[in-house]
Amino acid sequence: MELDLKKLELRNVNDKLQNLDRKTNERDFTIINPEGNHAICAGLDKEMNVTIKGHVGYYCAGMNKKATITIEGNVGTGVAENMMSGKVHVKGNASQSAGATAHGGLLIIDGDASSRCGISMKGADIIVKGSVGHMSGFMSQSGNLVVCGDAGEALGDSLYETNIYIKGTVKSLGADCIEKKMDKKHINKLKKFLKDAEIKNHKAESFKRYGSARKLYNFKIDNNY
Amino acid sequence: MCGIVGIYLKNEKLKNSLGSLLSKMLINMGSRGPDSAGFAIYKKEEKEKFKYSICINKLNFKDFEERITKHVDAELKKNSDHVVLKTSIKPHTMLTILKNHFQDVALVGYGKSIEIFKQVGSPSDVVKKFKLDDYSGSHAIGHTRMATESAITTDGSHPYSTGEDECLVHNGSLSNHNNLRRKLKKDGVNFDSENDTEVAAGYISNNLSNKKNLKETLKDSLKDLDGFYTFITGTKDGFAVLRDEIACKPAVIAETDDYVAIASEFQAMAHLPEVNNAKIFEPEPGVVYSWGN
Numbered sequence: 359m360e361l362d363l364k365k366l367e368l369r370n371v372n373d374k375l376q377n378l379d380r381k382t383n384e385r386d387f388t389i390i391n392p393e394g395n396h397a398i399c400a401g402l403d404k405e406m407n408v409t410i411k412g413h414v415g416y417y418c419a420g421m422n423k424k425a426t427i428t429i430e431g432n433v434g435t436g437v438a439e440n441m442m443s444g445k446v447h448v449k450g451n452a453s454q455s456a457g458a459t460a461h462g463g464l465l466i467i468d469g470d471a472s473s474r475c476g477i478s479m480k481g482a483d484i485i486v487k488g489s490v491g492h493m494s495g496f497m498s499q500s501g502n503l504v505v506c507g508d509a510g511e512a513l514g515d516s517l518y519e520t521n522i523y524i525k526g527t528v529k530s531l532g533a534d535c536i537e538k539k540m541d542k543k544h545i546n547k548l549k550k551f552l553k554d555a556e557i558k559n560h561k562a563e564s565f566k567r568y569g570s571a572r573k574l575y576n577f578k579i580d581n582n583y
Numbered sequence: 584m585c586g587i588v589g590i591y592l593k594n595e596k597l598k599n600s601l602g603s604l605l606s607k608m609l610i611n612m613g614s615r616g617p618d619s620a621g622f623a624i625y626k627k628e629e630k631e632k633f634k635y636s637i638c639i640n641k642l643n644f645k646d647f648e649e650r651i652t653k654h655v656d657a658e659l660k661k662n663s664d665h666v667v668l669k670t671s672i673k674p675h676t677m678l679t680i681l682k683n684h685f686q687d688v689a690l691v692g693y694g695k696s697i698e699i700f701k702q703v704g705s706p707s708d709v710v711k712k713f714k715l716d717d718y719s720g721s722h723a724i725g726h727t728r729m730a731t732e733s734a735i736t737t738d739g740s741h742p743y744s745t746g747e748d749e750c751l752v753h754n755g756s757l758s759n760h761n762n763l764r765r766k767l768k769k770d771g772v773n774f775d776s777e778n779d780t781e782v783a784a785g786y787i788s789n790n791l792s793n794k795k796n797l798k799e800t801l802k803d804s805l806k807d808l809d810g811f812y813t814f815i816t817g818t819k820d821g822f823a824v825l826r827d828e829i830a831c832k833p834a835v836i837a838e839t840d841d842y843v844a845i846a847s848e849f850q851a852m853a854h855l856p857e858v859n860n861a862k863i864f865e866p867e868p869g870v871v872y873s874w875g876n
Contacts, residue, residue, distance in 0.1 A: 394850030412859060413849050432863050434849060435833065453833065453865060472865050473830055492830075492868065 359384050364391040368398065375402050375425075396434070399427050402444075416453075419446045422463060438465045441482055454491065457484045460501070466555045473510065476503045479520060485555040495522050496532065504551050506560050514568050518575055522568040523548055525560055534574035538567045585754040586612025586847045587741075587834070589724040589815045589822050590855075591874045594841035597856075602718030604855060606710040608844070609725045611851040613706040615754075616727030619740040620709040621701025623750045623817050624723040628695035635668040635677060636699040638689045638737055647688070654680050663712040665691070665700050674747055689738065689775065694748030696721075696819050701740040722875065724817045726752040732760070738776040743784035746791055748819040753780040754847055755812035755832045763807070783808060787816065801825045801871045813866075815845060821875020830868035837861040843874045 361371045375387065385406040392398055396415035399408055402425040410418070413431035423442040432450035441460040448456075451469035458474070460482030467475075467484070473491035476484045481500040489507030496512070498520035508526035515532020521544070522535075531537075540563070548562040588608040592598055602624070609620055639647050644661050651657065655677070657670035670677070674693055681690055692699030700713045706727045710716070726741035733739045742750040757763075760779035763786060768774070772785040786807065790800040797816060801823060804814075813832040814825045824845055826834055837844045837852050839861045844852050852858050866872050 393853035394848060396850075413853070413863065415848055415850050431859075432835075432849065434835075451864065453835070454830070473868070 359387050361387060361389045362391055363389060363393060363395060363398075368395050372397070372400060375399060375406070375408065378404055378406065392431070394434070399425070402427070405444075413450070422446060432469070437467075438463070438482075441465065451488070452486075456486075457482055460484070462501075464554065470507065476501075476520070479503070483551060485551055485557070487555070487557065489526065492529075493532070495520055495535075498522075502547070502551065504548065504555075504565070506557060514570070516574055517570050519570060521547075523551075523565040524568065525565050528566075528568070531568065534571050535568055536571045538569045540565070540567045584615045584729040586615035586727040586851065587725070587752045587754045587813060587815055587845070588612055588847070588851055589722070589752075589817070589824075589845045591722040591821050591843045592841065593843070595721075597841055598721060599719045601720045601723055603716040604844075605718075605723045605725055606715040607854045608846055608851045609706045609710050609715070609727055611853075612725075612727040612847060615847055616729045617705055618730050618735045619701065619703040619728045619737070620706035620726065621699065621728075621740045621742050621752075622710075622713075622715065622723055622725035623692060623697055623699045623742045624715075624718050624720045625696045625748075625817065625819065626698065626720040628819070629669075631671050632669055633672065633674060633677065633693060633695060634698055635670070635681075635693045636691045636697070637666050637668060637681075637685075638664055638691050638701070639666055640664060640688060640737075642687060651685070654684060662700065662714065663702065665713070667698050690744070691737075692742070692744035692750055694819065697744075697748045697750065697817070699742055699744060699750060701726075701737055701742065703735055703737055703740065722817070722821060724750070724752050724815050724822055726754075732756055732780075733776060733778040736776070739778045741780060742817065743781050745784045745788040745816065749788065749791070749797075750817045751780065751784045751787060752815050752817075753783055753812055754834075755810060755827070757783060757808055757810035757812065759809040779810070783812070783814070797823055798871050798873065805869055813847070818875075821873060823871055823873035824866050825871050826866055826868050828869040834866050835863065836866055836872070837863050 387408045389410045392412045394415045400420040403423040408427045410429045415434040417436045419427045420439045424444045426445045428447045435453045436455045438446040439458040441463040443463045445464045448467045452471040454473045456471045456475045457465045458477045461480045465484045467486045470488035475490040475494040477496045479498040483502045485504045492510035495514040499518040504523045509528045511529045512532035514535030657668045660667045741752040757779040760782040813834045
């Protein structure tokens, strides 16, 4: 079903997707003319496929659960923020705080993501085919952040147990973030991520892994930060 | 919050639609700034002529015209509560005349090509009042305001003039503006409001008058201005953009063969021609971008 945001109210479109028609059980949607609107496809909680043709604004696919959402364009701040499950695929670039606080699901960004990508994530997997900006993975607690390009300043600042895999260069590491050994299990996991995101031009072995030194969140009286 | 917009035309054929393109951008950014709006529009300069954009407030236009023509030989064009005064009198003399005899009006900007208009009210009302749709020109910048640091007044609205043919719009807030204002006052810079952006404008114009160029000045502001900001500075030939290094305040740029546009959010540019095929990117933190300078 095609939903035209030039003709329909945004609330109307989101309402349709949040309350699927039980009689027709239609689960394939295309949204046209998004024109940078905010909160498109926020709060979807059923299995369905939505393709958005064009650039969107803030918090697209926020709180997503089970749905597969593809954005054929760029996304504004906070794409897939607080996602619980499902898949969000951005074919363009993402603005700041992509996948913020996401608990689960898969976020794939074909282009670059700007600052604070994966901030405070709590279990999602984020795969960025381009580069990420400063403070990415800030205070992230669980899950994986895979970056095929470079990372900006203060990567993984104050992070907990998220694994960060970077192929390119890291401008600087944040407090308590260190490079860690790539074990077999990490390589295997990364191979799966690369396969999921259909990335063929990067080998899992060529990535570096970063994680928490665990000196900051395990409180020690003699911590000197 | 505030919204900022700018458009610079690479293709002269679009110059007659500059006003209508900017007007839609401003209306759209009403969601970020509903209190007041303003814009600076740059037109081809006329040799030996200066334009002074003056807000006459509640003064009657006829009275103002009568008074001003006693002092200067000028062509006057009324637009809502603003008057654009075109004359061959140079800024130094004109500024003195206005200071000595016209304390009841406010000079909002001056130069050979710039015209500035700003007013309290919703952006859609403001652009209608100033008939922005009818304007043509080479480039323009604009602002929609959600007041945080100072009162909702025309004085507190953007753009701020930073010198001849130069102005500034700002999304964000500065935390060291009181200290900086004190310092700049000692250097002889005048301020008309308590607004933080006016201090940034004063800082920029002071640096420029000390023979620094715009790029250097903007780079210096990274160490001297404390706070959150995305700035767009308009100049006679184009505009420049700078985000602070934390980069909490958004900005997105769309560039095609015909134009470069910048806005706080993409939705403000969704109506621009061929925007879906434009190169779209976010200006990186702490990097000065400029076009046409």
